[in-house]
Amino acid sequence: MTDREAQLKALMLRGLEGDAAAWRLLLSDMGAHLRPFFRRRLFDGGADAEDLVQETLIAIHAKRATWDRHQPFTAWAFAIARHKLIDHLRRQGRRPSHPIEEAGELFADHTVEDGATRADLTRVLAHLPLRQRRLIEDVRLKGLTVAEAAERHGYSLTAAKVSIHRSMKSLNARFAPASTDGGDDED
Amino acid sequence: MKTEDLIEALAADLPAAKPRQVERRILLALAGGGLLIVLGVDLWLGFRDDLTSAMMGPNFWVKAAYSGALGIIGFWLLDRLGRPGSQIAGPLIALATVLAVAAGFATWEFMTMAEAERMPALMGESAVECAPLILILSLIAAPFVFGAARGFAPMRPGAAGAAAGLLTAGLATTLYGLHCPEHTAGFVVVWYSLGIAATAAVGAVIGKVLFRW
Numbered sequence: 001m002t003d004r005e006a007q008l009k010a011l012m013l014r015g016l017e018g019d020a021a022a023w024r025l026l027l028s029d030m031g032a033h034l035r036p037f038f039r040r041r042l043f044d045g046g047a048d049a050e051d052l053v054q055e056t057l058i059a060i061h062a063k064r065a066t067w068d069r070h071q072p073f074t075a076w077a078f079a080i081a082r083h084k085l086i087d088h089l090r091r092q093g094r095r096p097s098h099p100i101e102e103a104g105e106l107f108a109d110h111t112v113e114d115g116a117t118r119a120d121l122t123r124v125l126a127h128l129p130l131r132q133r134r135l136i137e138d139v140r141l142k143g144l145t146v147a148e149a150a151e152r153h154g155y156s157l158t159a160a161k162v163s164i165h166r167s168m169k170s171l172n173a174r175f176a177p178a179s180t181d182g183g184d185d186e187d
Numbered sequence: 188m189k190t191e192d193l194i195e196a197l198a199a200d201l202p203a204a205k206p207r208q209v210e211r212r213i214l215l216a217l218a219g220g221g222l223l224i225v226l227g228v229d230l231w232l233g234f235r236d237d238l239t240s241a242m243m244g245p246n247f248w249v250k251a252a253y254s255g256a257l258g259i260i261g262f263w264l265l266d267r268l269g270r271p272g273s274q275i276a277g278p279l280i281a282l283a284t285v286l287a288v289a290a291g292f293a294t295w296e297f298m299t300m301a302e303a304e305r306m307p308a309l310m311g312e313s314a315v316e317c318a319p320l321i322l323i324l325s326l327i328a329a330p331f332v333f334g335a336a337r338g339f340a341p342m343r344p345g346a347a348g349a350a351a352g353l354l355t356a357g358l359a360t361t362l363y364g365l366h367c368p369e370h371t372a373g374f375v376v377v378w379y380s381l382g383i384a385a386t387a388a389v390g391a392v393i394g395k396v397l398f399r400w
Binding site for chain 1: 188190191193194195197198199201202203204205206208209269270271272273338339340342400
């Protein structure tokens, strides 16, 4: 986040001096950030999102003099994107369905699940016994190795592997679509 | 149009932007508008007869300080509202402080006056015409100021319009002091403020339309 800020800010400063190459880079980079940002917030995804990307890039270009060199570039750019989004939704008579408050969100990695997915996950995992659940969280969500997680929770390596396997199986049985039941092999 | 083509087109048209570019244009607009207002006051209303001696005393400058401070706060507020992602708490606190101090001063003056003098002091000779004249003088400079402020990118066009109105009225009211001989704090705080507030309200309406982007 801070690296990205420094990088974009440097491009912005060069762009303000008329450096076309830096400007091209900045706008492409911003486009790449904006596309998923708008897509996730529009019901109809695709076409409108690309329109909004273009509108925002044009605004960044046309209003570049309103960026205060002492302020973070990302906060400025995010405010413009948010303004364009709200404008668009207002024209359509809709309100944003997701809260939009954080500039960090625009520049976060978009592979991270958003709030709804996270809430679902918590609900699903709540069906497991606590110790089993912690193990799953560490291995499947936090990215620890099985050995590390096993040691943390006092399992032997084999016991941990078995526990994870059982957990996944029981969750699968409970939540997998009905048509695929019985697809798993037996222990 | 494809986004890559758009980016190419934008990058091809990239004149250098100076720091504080929009503010400089507004200052220029204020200079031009201010000159026209002085001309308007001179030709239409006439400078006050005792202008030279008034400029030696404190009252003239206290009045100018009040309206000038409101104008500067209007500039500050407009500058903040016009930049995406900026905070406006600073100018709002300043505005509240100036208004509170002025109101306090006027109240103190009012209370320490003999009862018979109070109403004449408050109404002066020109209570009715004061606010409309301020509004009209503001309208002379408004096209310059609002035109220059279009370079900003306000999230709230109405609020930015009110700030631009406050700025314009601050300038116009300060120059209106060249004509208006009223000198009590009560008169200034009530009638000058009314004219400035009316200008800010008109500015909000104009801004809503003009400051879209």
